[in-house]
Amino acid sequence: MKKSLLTLALIVVSTVAFSQIKIKPGVRAGANFSNLTNTNLDDKTDLYIGAFAEIKFVKFYALQPEINYSRQGGKSTISGLDDLEIQYLGVALANKFYPIKAIGLHAILGPAINIKxxxxxxxxxxxxxxxxxxxxxxxxxxxxxxxxxxxxxxDIFGSNVNNTNGNNNVDDLLLNKVVQIGATYKFDF
Structure with missing residues (x-):
């Protein structure tokens, strides 16, 4: 009898808790303005596209797992030298914070891993x-x-990953830096 009541209580609590969670799939796309740190390259303009699932737990916070395709690199400043082009497929975990619940303004923070x-x-x-x-x-x-x-x-050449002697001066690393400006669309099923 106690097991049955406990099981019933867990089902009721789970149902109430999960009924508050809203999941909305969506797509995102836009422009990348990319470059590398510690280089003389100019910004390279390209694109990114992706898909996500926004999981809204409460009115002020949503977790948004994403899969993105991004074209990055840098534009050569030397005539006759090719631009650097790198294409990534990545997985991101965006944390979205809505400070004012009456409007859609939000801050986005998170980590991602990109595979070349x-x-x-x-x-x-x-x-x-x-x-x-x-x-x-x-x-x-x-x-x-x-x-x-x-x-x-x-580092795009892996010098801070493959370096075993510990000499990783941040002024020598070539790191991706990208500004993304774009649009999203969430489907409401």
Whole structure:
């Protein structure tokens, strides 16, 4: 009898708790303005696209797992030298904070890991771990706009990953840095 009551109580609590959670799938796309730290490269303009599932636990917080495709790199300043192009497929975990519940303004923070799926240069590191932050606004009809800044922590040649002697001067690292400006759309099923 006690087991039956406990099981029933857990089912009721779970049902009430999960009924408050709202999950909305969506898509995101926009422009990348990318470059590398500690180089003379100019900003390279390209694109990103992705899909996500926004899991809204409470009115002021949502967790948003994402899968993104991003084209990054830098534009050469030397005539006749090719631009650096790196393509990544990544998984991000965006934390969205809504400070004013009556409007769709939100802050976005989180980590991501990018796996290199293509480039035009030899010997580039096959992954990048990064952190991002930004601001966004969600309109009531599903459309949203956002701006993010991504900074990688893995040197594109892997010198801070493969270096065993501990000489990792941040002024020598070539890290991805990307400003993303784009739009999102959440589906309401």
């Amino acid at each position: 799926v293509g480039d035009n240069y030899d010997d580039l590191e096959g992954f990048d771990f990064l952190f991002f932050g930004g601001l966004g606004y969600d309109f009531p009809f599903g459309l949203g706009i956002e701006a993010r800044y991504n900074i990688g922590v893995v």
